[in-house]
Amino acid sequence: xxxxxxxxxxxxxxxxxxxxxxxxxxxxxxxxxxxxxxxxxxxxxxxxxxxxxxxxxxxxxxxxxxxxxxxxxxxxxxxxxxxxxxxxxxxxxxxxxxxxxxxxxxxxxxxxxxxxxxxxxxxxxxxxxxxxxxxxxxxxxxxxxxxxxxxxxxxxxxxxxxxxxxxxxxxxxxxxxxxxxxxxxxxxxxxxxxxxxxxxxxxxxxxxxxxxxxxxxxxx
Amino acid sequence: xxxxxxxxxxxxxxxxxxxxxxxxxxxxxxxxxxxxxxxxxxxxxxxxxxxxxxxxxxxxxxxxxxxxxxxxxxxxxxxxxxxxxxxxxxxxxxxxxxxxxxxxxxxxxxxxxxxxxxxxxxxxxxxxxxxxxxxxxxxxxxxxxxxxxxxxxxxxxxxxxxxxxxxxxxxxxxxxxxxxxxxxxxxxxxxxxxxxxxxxxxxxxxxxxxxxxxxxxxxx
Numbered sequence: 373x374x375x376x377x378x379x380x381x382x383x384x385x386x387x388x389x390x391x392x393x394x395x396x397x398x399x400x401x402x403x404x405x406x407x408x409x410x411x412x413x414x415x416x417x418x419x420x421x422x423x424x425x426x427x428x429x430x431x432x433x434x435x436x437x438x439x440x441x442x443x444x445x446x447x448x449x450x451x452x453x454x455x456x457x458x459x460x461x462x463x464x465x466x467x468x469x470x471x472x473x474x475x476x477x478x479x480x481x482x483x484x485x486x487x488x489x490x491x492x493x494x495x496x497x498x499x500x501x502x503x504x505x506x507x508x509x510x511x512x513x514x515x516x517x518x519x520x521x522x523x524x525x526x527x528x529x530x531x532x533x534x535x536x537x538x539x540x541x542x543x544x545x546x547x548x549x550x551x552x553x554x555x556x557x558x559x560x561x562x563x564x565x566x567x568x569x570x571x572x573x574x575x576x577x578x579x580x581x582x583x584x585x586x587x588x589x590x591x592x
Numbered sequence: 593x594x595x596x597x598x599x600x601x602x603x604x605x606x607x608x609x610x611x612x613x614x615x616x617x618x619x620x621x622x623x624x625x626x627x628x629x630x631x632x633x634x635x636x637x638x639x640x641x642x643x644x645x646x647x648x649x650x651x652x653x654x655x656x657x658x659x660x661x662x663x664x665x666x667x668x669x670x671x672x673x674x675x676x677x678x679x680x681x682x683x684x685x686x687x688x689x690x691x692x693x694x695x696x697x698x699x700x701x702x703x704x705x706x707x708x709x710x711x712x713x714x715x716x717x718x719x720x721x722x723x724x725x726x727x728x729x730x731x732x733x734x735x736x737x738x739x740x741x742x743x744x745x746x747x748x749x750x751x752x753x754x755x756x757x758x759x760x761x762x763x764x765x766x767x768x769x770x771x772x773x774x775x776x777x778x779x780x781x782x783x784x785x786x787x788x789x790x791x792x793x794x795x796x797x798x799x800x801x802x803x804x805x806x807x808x809x810x811x812x
Contacts, residue, residue: 460788463727568760
């Protein structure tokens, strides 16, 4: 069933490169599900601060590990969370038309600190499973004390927008095509490597299937 | 010759996970040189905005393509530019000790709009060569009109800090080691693919050596 588009607001309206913009919720979900590290922007004493952190999501909310921005998120204040996947370089005939193929999601809002232990546990489960499916059932789950020591933020996915650029350079049908220069894209792909055991692990202990089977698969 | 460390300021002091922090200029340069997409944070009407964009650098400055944040950068205002490379997942025995191996640089300052045509050309050369070494000499360079249509920002590299996490999980010598669970890291690597020619290209035109030779090499 087709879902309603994301609402167009002052923050989600696409002003530049409108052809790259989308307010499609499926596009948003796909970009979020393809990664696990976001860039969290906050304002601290009138200055921006952009910190990388990990996230997960459910249907309505993004869950963000907030400890990285400890001091910044003491008060409830607006944030901008951006998730970007770089898919390759766009190599045009002219420097001016050079660019990047990418998928990017931007989410705006005032996050809520998750304090209820059950909700926090569920949020951390989402976050853990988002990065490593199968790991919540395998690893030791947070104790009450660990749960209290973790800062988890919930941010509504309602005010969000997406930008996507794919395909060839844009100067293939202009005067620069006559220059006879090679043009195209150089794709970039992230790939999971072989699990690297902790040197302190007892010898002979193999990684569980949910980790081992990721080796050689594409990420992003 | 050893270089002086980056100055410790209110913005560059490491408050959390100090063991991951660095003010080493060589670490900063290495992280910047390993990527070409940054996340640029600005404050617009008291809200943060985080946009992905491309960058290059020289010894003193970061050059950032600023058009993506057109309206936001009309006035000279503080920015935070963050560059992050994700090197893998840290899979500990306990969920609480899970994390990410990464290298991240954060640069603070008030950027200067580059207006002098010679300086702008040199900045764009740095930016182009940063993403694709050899491309400035190969592609058609910006015309006077294209130069005027490009927004380029220069940001001093003087107020910056670095965070790096490498290696195994931290719970290998604690009580959780007795759980008998596998623990280690799952490395993530970005690799350049085969050059994908523009469908509008005349058949038989091969990519130049500086592009073709990147296929299969590691990025980041």
